[in-house]
Amino acid sequence: MMFLAAIPMTARDAIxxxxxxxxMSFASLPRRLGTAAVVILGIGGVVAVLIAVLAMGSxxxxxxxxxxxxxxxxxxxxxxxxxxxxxxxxxxxxxxxAAPGVKRDAQSRPIASAEALxxxxxxxxxxxxxxxxxxxxxxxxVLRPEIAIAAGRMFRPGVPEVVVGAAxxxxxxxxxxGASIVTREATWKVxxxxxxxxxxxxxxxxxxxxxxxxxxxxxxxxxVLVQLESAAAFSNFSAALAADPSLQVDVTRxxxxxxxxxxxxxxxFRRLAYLVGGIMAAGALFATLSCVHAAVSSxxxxxxxxxxxxxxxxxxxxxxxxxxxxxxxxxxxxxVGLCWLAFxxxxxxxxxxxxxxxxxxxxxxxWPIVIGLLWASGIGVFAGLLPALHAARxxxxxxxxxx
Amino acid sequence: xxxxxxxxxxxxxxxxxxxxFTFASIAIAFLLFGLLxxxxxxxxxxxxxxxxxxxxxxxxxxxxxxxxxxxxxxxxRLAGVAAVTHSTWFGGYYQSLRNFTASFAVDIExxxxxxxxxxxxxxxxxxxxxxxxxxVIGPGLARRYGWRxxxxxxxxxxxxxxxxxxxxxxxxxxVYECDACISASLFLINYSYFNMxxxxxxNTVGQFVVRVDDPRDAGRIAFAIDELFANSRAETRTQSxxxxxxAQLERIGDVSFFVRAILGxxxxxxxxxxxxxxxxxxxxxxxxxxxxxxxxxxDVTLAVLVAAEALVLCLVAAVAGLLLATAAATLAQIAxxxxxxxxxxxxxxxxxLFLAALVAAIASAIxxxxxxxxxxxxxxxxx
Numbered sequence: 001m002m003f004l005a006a007i008p009m010t011a012r013d014a015i016x017x018x019x020x021x022x023x024m025s026f027a028s029l030p031r032r033l034g035t036a037a038v039v040i041l042g043i044g045g046v047v048a049v050l051i052a053v054l055a056m057g058s059x060x061x062x063x064x065x066x067x068x069x070x071x072x073x074x075x076x077x078x079x080x081x082x083x084x085x086x087x088x089x090x091x092x093x094x095x096x097x098a099a100p101g102v103k104r105d106a107q108s109r110p111i112a113s114a115e116a117l118x119x120x121x122x123x124x125x126x127x128x129x130x131x132x133x134x135x136x137x138x139x140x141x142v143l144r145p146e147i148a149i150a151a152g153r154m155f156r157p158g159v160p161e162v163v164v165g166a167a168x169x170x171x172x173x174x175x176x177x178g179a180s181i182v183t184r185e186a187t188w189k190v191x192x193x194x195x196x197x198x199x200x201x202x203x204x205x206x207x208x209x210x211x212x213x214x215x216x217x218x219x220x221x222x223x224v225l226v227q228l229e230s231a232a233a234f235s236n237f238s239a240a241l242a243a244d245p246s247l248q249v250d251v252t253r254x255x256x257x258x259x260x261x262x263x264x265x266x267x268x269f270r271r272l273a274y275l276v277g278g279i280m281a282a283g284a285l286f287a288t289l290s291c292v293h294a295a296v297s298s299x300x301x302x303x304x305x306x307x308x309x310x311x312x313x314x315x316x317x318x319x320x321x322x323x324x325x326x327x328x329x330x331x332x333x334x335x336v337g338l339c340w341l342a343f344x345x346x347x348x349x350x351x352x353x354x355x356x357x358x359x360x361x362x363x364x365x366x367w368p369i370v371i372g373l374l375w376a377s378g379i380g381v382f383a384g385l386l387p388a389l390h391a392a393r394x395x396x397x398x399x400x401x402x403x
Numbered sequence: 404x405x406x407x408x409x410x411x412x413x414x415x416x417x418x419x420x421x422x423x424f425t426f427a428s429i430a431i432a433f434l435l436f437g438l439l440x441x442x443x444x445x446x447x448x449x450x451x452x453x454x455x456x457x458x459x460x461x462x463x464x465x466x467x468x469x470x471x472x473x474x475x476x477x478x479x480r481l482a483g484v485a486a487v488t489h490s491t492w493f494g495g496y497y498q499s500l501r502n503f504t505a506s507f508a509v510d511i512e513x514x515x516x517x518x519x520x521x522x523x524x525x526x527x528x529x530x531x532x533x534x535x536x537x538x539v540i541g542p543g544l545a546r547r548y549g550w551r552x553x554x555x556x557x558x559x560x561x562x563x564x565x566x567x568x569x570x571x572x573x574x575x576x577x578v579y580e581c582d583a584c585i586s587a588s589l590f591l592i593n594y595s596y597f598n599m600x601x602x603x604x605x606n607t608v609g610q611f612v613v614r615v616d617d618p619r620d621a622g623r624i625a626f627a628i629d630e631l632f633a634n635s636r637a638e639t640r641t642q643s644x645x646x647x648x649x650a651q652l653e654r655i656g657d658v659s660f661f662v663r664a665i666l667g668x669x670x671x672x673x674x675x676x677x678x679x680x681x682x683x684x685x686x687x688x689x690x691x692x693x694x695x696x697x698x699x700x701x702d703v704t705l706a707v708l709v710a711a712e713a714l715v716l717c718l719v720a721a722v723a724g725l726l727l728a729t730a731a732a733t734l735a736q737i738a739x740x741x742x743x744x745x746x747x748x749x750x751x752x753x754x755x756l757f758l759a760a761l762v763a764a765i766a767s768a769i770x771x772x773x774x775x776x777x778x779x780x781x782x783x784x785x786x
Contacts, residue, residue, distance in 0.1 A: 034683070037675055038672070038679050041671065042675070045669065128650065128653065276435065279438075280435060283431035284428075286428035287673075291679060298683070390420075
């Protein structure tokens with residue numbers, strides 16, 4: 001350390017000597033290919049797994065939480081919690097849509113949809129039976145402008161016609177336009193397909209609410225979705241419903257309802273990502289430490305010589321860290337690339353513990369990528385630091401004697 | 404062979420820092436292996452444990468749509484049916500939705516006939532029959548909430564709300580014993596009481612569970628049951644418990660693929676690391692091996708020495724990692740209030756040790772081949 005103080009260094013000198021040392025050690029890298037491979041692939045694996053699982057979490061958030069909007073409110077029977085478990089009768093529906101805060105169209109009719117949900121059994125491409133929601137809606141073009149017919153046409157009210165979501169169409173059998181879905185209650189004709197910006201509606205089938213009611217001989221709807229005058233009108237609407245003693249209902253913003261559906265699932269994916277990724281990162285850290293330590297100690301004489309020539313210990317430390325960091329980032333980059341190629345836009349589905357199959361698309365977005373690269377840099381810097389300090393502390397004469 | 408152990412040991416500690424880091428890295432890989440493979444094997448076990456002689460009869464149209472109770476005697480009359488019971492999802496939770504319990508309304512007498520592994524004393528069954536609001540719980544629940552016989556437990560139900568949102572109150576009259584049963588955390592209440600107390604869909608049940616005399620007849624009986632109710636108001640779909648468990652796990656997602664992909668990446672990296680370490684350590688010690696050869700160590704002995712060093716390192720690290728995994732799994736199960744399932748299965752531990760040996764063998768293949776072919780003169784001349 002005395003040696004250090006003897007040579008005053010300007011920042012430019014420091015950068016010059018660090019880059020000279022880094023270039024020199026990179027020049028000798030081909031002789032240490034094994035080491036480089038361990039660091040790059042070890043860290044690449046960590047980053048790939050971390051990003052893949054995080055992307056599943058983000059995908060769930062995007063498709064499920066993205067299903068709701070702030071300026072729409074969902075009304076369910078008090079305590080039902082889930083749309084499928086809720087029941088609302090016609091008088092209740094009438095008072096809900098008449099409440100203040102509900103937006104009205106030019107003819108002063110409330111923009112709202114009383115929805116009836118049925119589950120119909122469809123088969124996945126591999127013939128596994130799954131329950132898929134058939135959602136009976138009304139005024140959906142006005143209420144849900146995000147739904148766009150992609151092929152065919154919209155269903156007509158009063159006839160057993162359905163339009164199918166894009167994700168449902170690609171996942172389940174026998175949903176092409178013109179196909180018939182035979183259930184005990186009715187024979188539903190597929191007349192069109194729609195896209196709904198990748199949210200939960202995309203894995204559903206839509207039809208006319210009254211058609212579902214009559215086919216299933218129901219007297220109750222499941223939920224009411226209303227368009228609020230504005231996002232701020234929610235408290236007004238909610239207070240009005242709470243004040244009506246004949247209504248035992250829960251009111252949530254549509255966005256809040258879907259966010260609360262998605263959160264447990266996406267959070268558990270996130271926890272899984274950090275747990276598995278964390279354990280892998282610890283393993284990669286030790287593997288990198290082991291390799292860098294070995295590399296540095298095999299270069300003990302070279303490093304001692306450099307220091308004898310006048311390169312300062314800090315430059316040596318920086319050069320080792322820089323080299324490890326570059327290797328780690330290369331690994332991280334490979335991990336990101338692999339993930340992006342393999343998983344971006346990949347459609348998965350899960351039951352998420354519920355009765356209904358949910359489809360979501362993995363979202364390899366910037367956030368998981370940034371986190372992955374940050375982890376890679378963290379491992380690189382830390383795994384470079386310890387061996388570098390060790391090398392820098394070595395007295396030069398004993399370094400020169402090293403074999 | 405054992406007399407070489409001190410030599411192998413000394414070789415490992417020649418570069419203690421590197422050995423410690425490599426050891427930690429291998430141990431962590433096996434920790435992950437133990438946990439992930441353990442989960443995968445556990446799921447497989449759930450499917451294997453699910454019984455072939457039990458059939459689940461559910462509504463054909465919607466699993467959550469109930470079936471009329473009147474189906475039961477008709478199923479019971481079918482030849483080959485040993486016992487029939489029914490269960491209805493109560494969906495109870497304790498205090499908050501976070502504490503969801505697997506609660507079902509059942510007829511306790513036929514329930515234990517169909518699920519003989521759920522063990523209840525006749526006194527408790529009698530108590531269930533006498534007291535309408537009685538409940539029987541599993542050991543997992545008793546442990547998690549500290550509930551004991553005689554306690555009154557308020558449960559809210561998302562589906563079956565009472566007037567003014569009052570919770571349902573049940574008195575615990577017994578804790579069933581079970582080994583290898585479907586769940587150690589069931590909350591069972593009296594169907595007769597529940598059926599009278601609820602305000603809609605009375606006299607219906609969620610599903611029937613049928614135990615058949617001979618599992619080989621299960622397919623035929625399942626078909627006969629569905630045939631019985633074809634074209635009725637409530638058509639059924641009957642499948643074995645095993646089929647149902649498999650379908651449910653498949654719907655969660657492809658766990659096995661996930662586990663295999665991660666472990667594949669981990670072991671590939673591990674193989675690189677151990678190969679690199681073994682190669683480096685061999686290179687550094689070429690002259691030492693030459694000396695050993697000079698004093699009379701044979702080609703094979705040297706090769707074995709090099710391989711043994713890798714093997715000892717991998718095996719000791721693997722044991723450490725697998726022990727950590729076992730400890731972590733046990734802690735996690737205690738924290739979740741689950742019945743201990745022997746944490747990491749023995750099969751997984753054995754597979755882990757085998758993999759450790761395999762990694763060591765591959766990693767040391769080249770160095771130990773080189774050690775056996777070492778030319779004393781050339782190696783000593785390097786210095």
